[in-house]
Amino acid sequence: MTPAINTAKRAGIDFTVHEYTHESGAPSYGLEAAEKLDVDPSRVFKTLVVELDGKTLAVGVVPVTHQLGLKQIARAAGAKKAAMAKVDAVERATGYVLGGVSPLGQKKRLALYVDESASALESIFVSAGRRGLEIELAPQALVALGQARFAPLAV
Template sequence: MKQVKTNAMRLLDEAGIEYTAHSYTHKHNDPVDGISVAEKMGQPLEQVYKTLVTQTHDNEYVVFMLPVAEELDLKKCARAAGTKSLEMIHVKDIHKITGYIRGGCSPLGMKKDYRTFIDENVILQDRIYFSGGKIGVQIEMDPEDLIRFRHIETADLIKEK
C-alpha cells in the first residue's frame, strides 16, 4: 500500500532532503505520547523526539524538540529563546496555532515557521525520529539535515532529574 505524503514529507521532498517515513498502527483510544510511539516503533527513547509549542510573555510562539522521555525546563527554554518567560500552549490551541493535532505535531509544515530549538544532545544521534505530521507517521532523518533545513538552534532544554 502506498503511503500518503504529509506536508512535512512534501517539504523534505521539495528540498531534496533524504528521510525515511515510518508508520505504526494507532487505534482510536491508543495513547499518543512519545514514549508509547517509541515503543510501538521499537526505537530507543533518546532517538525519538517530541515537538512542543510554547508561548512567550509577549505572545511569540516558540517550538522546542527533545527526546520523548525528557521534560522541558521552561527557564532554560526562555533563556535559549532570549525571552523573560514562556509557557506551554494549551492542548486545545495546538491545531489553531500549528495546523496539527496532539500526537501529530511535526516541526515541519506548521502554519508558520516558528523559531525552533532542539536539545543540544541531538548531536549524539546519527538519526532521529519525529512526527511526520499525522498520528501513525514518523519521519527518520539525520538531525543535522533537519537543523540546517529548518534553521533550528541547539540549546540545553532538558529539566534536570
C-alpha cells in the first residue's frame, strides 16, 4: 500500500491498481508503463515537479507522449517562470522517488495542474507511488482529490 492508494481509498473513489515489473534502466518510466500494461500511451500521465519563480513547488501532470511546457505551467500557476525542481527537493516534498512520484498522497500538498487533454478521457493512469505501480482513475477524480485544475500544459 502506498500513500497514493491510501488517499484514493479514503476518498472512496473508483480506481484500479495496475502492477508490472519495472526494468532497471528503462529510458522512460511512463512509456514503459504503457507498454507493459498494454495501454495507449496517451492515457498514461507522468507527474513532474517544478519550482515557480525560484520559490515554491508545483506539480504538472502530462501525457507521457509529451513534455511539460514550463511556460504553460508558469502561466497556469500565475507565476513568471518555472524550472524543473531538483531531485532532492522533489523527493523531500513528495515523499516519493523519481519514476514513482504520484500526484496523490504527497507529504506536502503542492499546487497541482493536470493537462487539459485528460479531461476528454474516461480514465487515466498515473503513478501509484512507486516504480512499476500505476493507479487508473477518472481524471475528474484526480482533479477533485488533488484540488487541482485542468490547464494546457503539454508541448
